[in-house]
Amino acid sequence: MFQARNLTKRYGRLTALSDVSFSVRRGEVLGLIGPNGSGKTTLFECVGGVLPLDAGSLMLDGRPMSDRERAATLFYLPDAIVPWPAQTVRWAIDFMLGFFRGRTYLHTEVVTRLGLEPLLDVTMGSLSKGQRKRALLGLGLLMPQPVLLADEPFEGLDLRQSRDVAQTLRSYASFGRTMFLSIHQIGDAARVCDRFVLLSGGRARGEGTSGELAALAAARGSVAGDDLEEVFLALT
Amino acid sequence: MRSPETGTAENAESAEKAFLSATAAPSAVESFRWLLRKECRELLASRAWWVLLLAMGPLVGVTFISAVRTYAEASGLNGTTAGVGEAFSPLIGIWAPTFSACEVAAVFLLPFVAIRLVAGDRQSGALKIETQHPMPAFARIAAKTQVLLAGWLVALLAPAVAILLWKTYGGSLYPPEVATVALGHLLNAGLTIALAAATASLTEHPSTAAILTLSVTVGTWIVNFIAAVQGGLWERAAGYTPPAMVAAFQHGLIRLDVVLIALVLVVSGLALASVWIRTGVAIRQRVRETIALTAITAAAAIACSFATSSWDTSENRTNSFSRADEAALAQIRAPLRIEAHLAPEDSRRADLERKTIAKLRRVMPALQVQYVSATSIGLFEQNTQHYGEIWYELGGRREMNRVTTVGGVLETIYALAGVTPPAETDEAEFRGHPLAVPPTGAALVFYGIWPALVVAGAFLLRRQI
Numbered sequence: 001m002f003q004a005r006n007l008t009k010r011y012g013r014l015t016a017l018s019d020v021s022f023s024v025r026r027g028e029v030l031g032l033i034g035p036n037g038s039g040k041t042t043l044f045e046c047v048g049g050v051l052p053l054d055a056g057s058l059m060l061d062g063r064p065m066s067d068r069e070r071a072a073t074l075f076y077l078p079d080a081i082v083p084w085p086a087q088t089v090r091w092a093i094d095f096m097l098g099f100f101r102g103r104t105y106l107h108t109e110v111v112t113r114l115g116l117e118p119l120l121d122v123t124m125g126s127l128s129k130g131q132r133k134r135a136l137l138g139l140g141l142l143m144p145q146p147v148l149l150a151d152e153p154f155e156g157l158d159l160r161q162s163r164d165v166a167q168t169l170r171s172y173a174s175f176g177r178t179m180f181l182s183i184h185q186i187g188d189a190a191r192v193c194d195r196f197v198l199l200s201g202g203r204a205r206g207e208g209t210s211g212e213l214a215a216l217a218a219a220r221g222s223v224a225g226d227d228l229e230e231v232f233l234a235l236t
Numbered sequence: 237m238r239s240p241e242t243g244t245a246e247n248a249e250s251a252e253k254a255f256l257s258a259t260a261a262p263s264a265v266e267s268f269r270w271l272l273r274k275e276c277r278e279l280l281a282s283r284a285w286w287v288l289l290l291a292m293g294p295l296v297g298v299t300f301i302s303a304v305r306t307y308a309e310a311s312g313l314n315g316t317t318a319g320v321g322e323a324f325s326p327l328i329g330i331w332a333p334t335f336s337a338c339e340v341a342a343v344f345l346l347p348f349v350a351i352r353l354v355a356g357d358r359q360s361g362a363l364k365i366e367t368q369h370p371m372p373a374f375a376r377i378a379a380k381t382q383v384l385l386a387g388w389l390v391a392l393l394a395p396a397v398a399i400l401l402w403k404t405y406g407g408s409l410y411p412p413e414v415a416t417v418a419l420g421h422l423l424n425a426g427l428t429i430a431l432a433a434a435t436a437s438l439t440e441h442p443s444t445a446a447i448l449t450l451s452v453t454v455g456t457w458i459v460n461f462i463a464a465v466q467g468g469l470w471e472r473a474a475g476y477t478p479p480a481m482v483a484a485f486q487h488g489l490i491r492l493d494v495v496l497i498a499l500v501l502v503v504s505g506l507a508l509a510s511v512w513i514r515t516g517v518a519i520r521q522r523v524r525e526t527i528a529l530t531a532i533t534a535a536a537a538i539a540c541s542f543a544t545s546s547w548d549t550s551e552n553r554t555n556s557f558s559r560a561d562e563a564a565l566a567q568i569r570a571p572l573r574i575e576a577h578l579a580p581e582d583s584r585r586a587d588l589e590r591k592t593i594a595k596l597r598r599v600m601p602a603l604q605v606q607y608v609s610a611t612s613i614g615l616f617e618q619n620t621q622h623y624g625e626i627w628y629e630l631g632g633r634r635e636m637n638r639v640t641t642v643g644g645v646l647e648t649i650y651a652l653a654g655v656t657p658p659a660e661t662d663e664a665e666f667r668g669h670p671l672a673v674p675p676t677g678a679a680l681v682f683y684g685i686w687p688a689l690v691v692a693g694a695f696l697l698r699r700q701i
Contacts, residue, residue, distance in 0.1 A: 050364045052518040071370040081361020084274070086281035086701060097268040100369060101263065139365075 001064060001147060001178055002073065007056035009039075009046050009202075016042040019056070022202045024147065024180055024196045029173045031193030032182040032231060039202040040182040041079065044151050047180075048076025066153045075100075078139035079151035079182075082132065085125025088114060089135050092124055093142065102142040114138045115170045129156035137165060147178040154188045166192040189230045200236035237267075267371055270378060275353065275383040281701050284352045285387055286694040288345040290687055295337035296394040297682025303333040304405070304675035309672035311391035311461040312649040325552045326402070327413045332486040334398050338421040339482055342428045346388065347449040350432035352508065353380050355442040363515065372512035381429055381506055391416065394491075394686065401678055408669035409657025410551040413488040421483020424478050430505025437512035443609045451477075467607050476541070488550025496540035506531040544601035552666035555595060561646060561660035562599050568653045570631040571602040577625045579609035588626070595642075628652055 001024045007016040024030055034040050045051040047058065049070050058065040060073065084092055092149045093111070097104050111117060114134045119127060127135060133156045140148050144174045153169065172191060173179050183189040189196065196213060198205040208215050213231045222234035279285050307329040355378075358364040366376065369526055384499055395418075403409060431452055435445040456477040463474030476497050484491060511525045548555040556562065574593070578585035585607065596603055610620075626645075627636045630652040650657045 005587075048364075049368060049516040051522075052529055054518075068370050071368060074368075076364070076368060078361055078364045081364060082358075083360050083362035083365055085360055086698075088701075089279060091277070091701075095270055095274055097276075097363075099267050099366070100686070101266070136447075 003059040004047060005057055005059055007046055008054050009042050009051065010031045010054050016200055017046065017202045020199070020202070020206055022207050024178060026146070026178055027173055027176045028194045028221045029170060029179040029181065029192055031189040031196045032180065032199060033186055033189050033196050033228075034199035034211050034236075035158075036184055038199045039150055040184070041200055042202075043199065044076055044149050044180075044182055045078070047076075047123055047151055048074060050076060050078070059203065071145075073145055074144040074147045074149055075140060075143040076134055077150040077151060077153075081136070082125055083136075086123055088121050088123055089118055089127070090120040092135070093120075093139060096139045097142055098099075100143055102144055106142055110138050112139045113171075114141075114165070130158065130161060132187075133157055133163070134161070137168075141168075141172060141177075146176070147180060148182045149182075149197075152184065154183065154185065154196065162188060163191070186232055195226070198232055205235045250251050264375075265476075267369060268375060268530060271371070271379040275379050276386075277701055278353055278356065279383050279387050280697050281354075282349060282352050284349045286347075286690065286698075288341060288349055288387075289391055289693075290690045291345060292341055292391045293682045293686030293690065294395040295340060295400055297686070299337045300330070300334040300395075300398040300401070300517075300682070301678045302676045303330045304402070304673075304678065307672055308672050313465065313674065315673040324670045325550065325554065326408055326410070326669060327417070327486075327488050327550050327552075328554070330402060330407070331414055331417050334393055335421055335486065336419045338395060338500065339424065339479075341391065342421065342424050343453055345430040346384075346425060346428045347453075348385050348446060350380075350429045350451065351436045351442050351445045353384060354433045354436035354513075355439075355445055358436075359442065363513070365369060367513070367515060368492045369455040374507060377506050377510045377513065380433065381426075384429045385422070385426065386415075388422070388429075391640065394419070394682070397681060397686070398678075401675070401681065403452075404674070405671060405673045406653055407671050411697055412549040413551055416485050416488050416490055416549040419490070420482050423485075423495065423502075424482050424532070426469070426502040427478055427498060427642075430502045430509070433509035434505045437509040439465050450557070455490070459463075463580075464605070465588070467609070470540075471548075471580070474538075480529065486553055488548060489555040490547045490549060492545040493543040495657065497537050498549055500533060500536045500540055501514065504529060504536075535622075545598075548598070551606055557595050557642070557646070558658075563648065564655055564658045565599045567595070568630070568649070570602055572596075572649065573606070573629040575602045575606045575608060575609045575627040575629070577622045577627075578606070579611055582609075584624070584640045592640070592642050594644045596645075613618060654686075 003023040004023070005021050007020040008015070015228065020043060023029075028061075032043065034041050035113050039124070041166070042051065046053045046057075049067065051133075058070060059071055065073065084095070087095070093107065096102055097107065111120070116135060116138050119131055119135060122131075124135065125130065133153070135154055137150065140150055147150060150169075153165060157165060164192050165172070166188070173194075181189070181193065183193075190210065195207070195209050197207045197214065206216050209214065209229050210226060210231065214226050217231045217234040268612075306325075307324070310329075311324065326649075357366060382516070399409065399414065428449075432445065432449050435448040435452075436442065439448060441446045456479065459470065459477055460474045460479060463470040476494060481494050481498060484494060506527060507529055511522050511529065514522070546555075557565070576585065576588060593603075593605055599603075625636050625637050626638060626640070627634060629649050630649065633652050635652055636650055637644065638643065639648075647657065649655075
């Protein structure tokens with residue numbers, strides 16, 4: 001779908017991302033895994049065009065992706081935001097569908113799947129953390145771009161909600177939608193993702209399926225086995 | 237939440253096709269409309285705007301009631317002696333003070349409304365979502381500006397109510413001069429909005445933006461103060477500050493250079509806001525764009541300062557000589573140079589500038605005026621040889637006198653130019669529109685009905701959002 005090449009981002013003397021490269025394939029659920037402070041949000045904000053990169057580029061069909069192509073290809077859903085706090089969920093959905101010319105035909109389905117009906121007339125600012133996360137995921141799923149970057153999509157959700165959201169995301173990925181999810185809970189990531197990018201200290205430590213990562217860990221002399229948590233610890 | 241397995245096969249098929257197909261870019265016009273709707277709703281949800289509306293009633297009320305009372309007393313109410321002439325121009329007696337409430341609101345309240353609307357997106361995180369739309373940043377700022385100006389027009393309903401009340405009292409209304417005052421306050425609001433938008437985009441936090449905006453406002457006051465003391469270029473620059481601009485409009489004077497420079501500053505402020513609202517652009521790039529924008533703004537403002545057209549829309553022609561004098565002065569083709577040895581704070585200089593030079597500039601665009609003084613107040617220059625002299629140079633001839641009145645100055649110019657002074661004409665002298673009525677009902681309207689309507693409006697409309 002697209003490739004990230006040597007993405008680098010610095011905040012003054014602090015290097016938040018250093019030469020991070022990976023590729024995103026059509027219709028997959030790609031997990032960006034890393035501990036807190038590893039640079040996951042910075043990476044997403046750079047890929048989503050919200051923050052400028054100091055170096056590196058996104059490639060589409062072998063050439064650098066223009067801003068317009070990025071806007072047409074990717075939609076980045078940030079974590080920990082309360083957009084339009086005075087507006088209702090219903091209006092936020094309508095606005096996003098109208099403003100971005102979203103996937104109106106999915107409106108009812110997404111609202112139903114994410115259990116948003118009782119929240120439609122509640123203002124965004126009044127929602128609990130979990131409710132807001134579901135509402136924001138709903139907005140993301142309704143966007144027209146083929147790739148959805150969601151930062152911590154399970155943050156604030158209880159176990160049942162996490163499982164349901166994971167199923168929903170997988171379901172849309174099976175229809176061809178590409179999901180790139182930033183997840184710090186490796187258990188959540190293992191449940192929903194097809195492939196993983198391991199990020200630690202602002203560097204990509206590995207990319208691949210859990211089997212490929214386990215093989216990579218083994219090649220580096222680790223006996224992590226197939227457990228993703230162990231593989232992650234071995235590679236980072 | 238519903239399980240995904242319950243999704244219909246039809247849904248799945250249609251979704252798959254849709255996800256795999258190329259996505260159409262959102263229509264720019266349609267997206268802009270949605271943005272306008274959003275900004276309208278955000279403004280209606282903004283407490284700052286409702287507070288501005290609430291305050292406008294009493295602010296306009298206190299100035300209007302006070303102005304009408306003074307006007308009535310000068311017109312003979314309560315047995316006072318009725319005067320005649322310029323004092324009974326509703327422009328000077330009623331509208332300038334009444335609309336001055338708008339200036340207070342534009343300086344101290346409107347910036348917070350604008351900052352809230354611009355910085356709110358950054359605070360809530362909505363900016364991170366909206367900025368992913370390919371729409372140009374200037375369009376996003378323009379949408380906010382349009383809504384803020386619309387919000388300001390709603391606030392201007394308070395002086396509009398004052399106009400209605402004035403008419404019900406039987407007061408005279410000369411629409412061109414009232415429209416000029418309103419235009420001045422609209423431009424002033426535009427400047428405030430542009431400044432607030434720029435500071436809100438430049439800074440991370442709304443409170444920093446508010447401090448920065450008020451600092452710029454205080455800065456313009458300092459420029460005015462320095463201009464009064466130093467004169468020269470400071471005086472020229474001070475003529476384009478918002479207080480000076482509003483003052484000119486409040487006297488019914490529309491100066492093309494002032495309007496153009498105000499528009500240049502408004503567009504530049506909005507452009508600066510749109511440069512800094514693009515969080516995805518490297519800071520260095522934004523700094524480069526800011527430097528380029530500053531240079532373009534300075535060049536455009538300097539170019540606009542050479543525009544000389546102006547229009548006196550006041551009923552009593554307060555900014556103009558008599559028509560006969562204007563016709564006589566128009567015959568003079570040679571450039572006139574005036575050198576006045578008067579200090580900036582000398583009252584004679586202020587008198588000369590306001591009552592004569594300002595009018596001369598309107599009919600003689602090639603006029604050059606130079607003030608010469610060694611001190612700011614002139615008190616210690618009184619005994620110097622040339623202090624108080626006003627030298628006129630026209631067509632190679634020079635003449636000096638010390639008179640600062642309109643008649644004395646014009647007489648000297650006519651003599652130098654060899655132009656026969658116009659005869660005294662029967663041109664209708666402005667006799668004024670005295671009105672000896674108290675501001676009946678105004679207190680109820682501005683202190684009672686207006687706040688009640690605003691509170692009710694806020695309650696009902698905010699609930700419907």
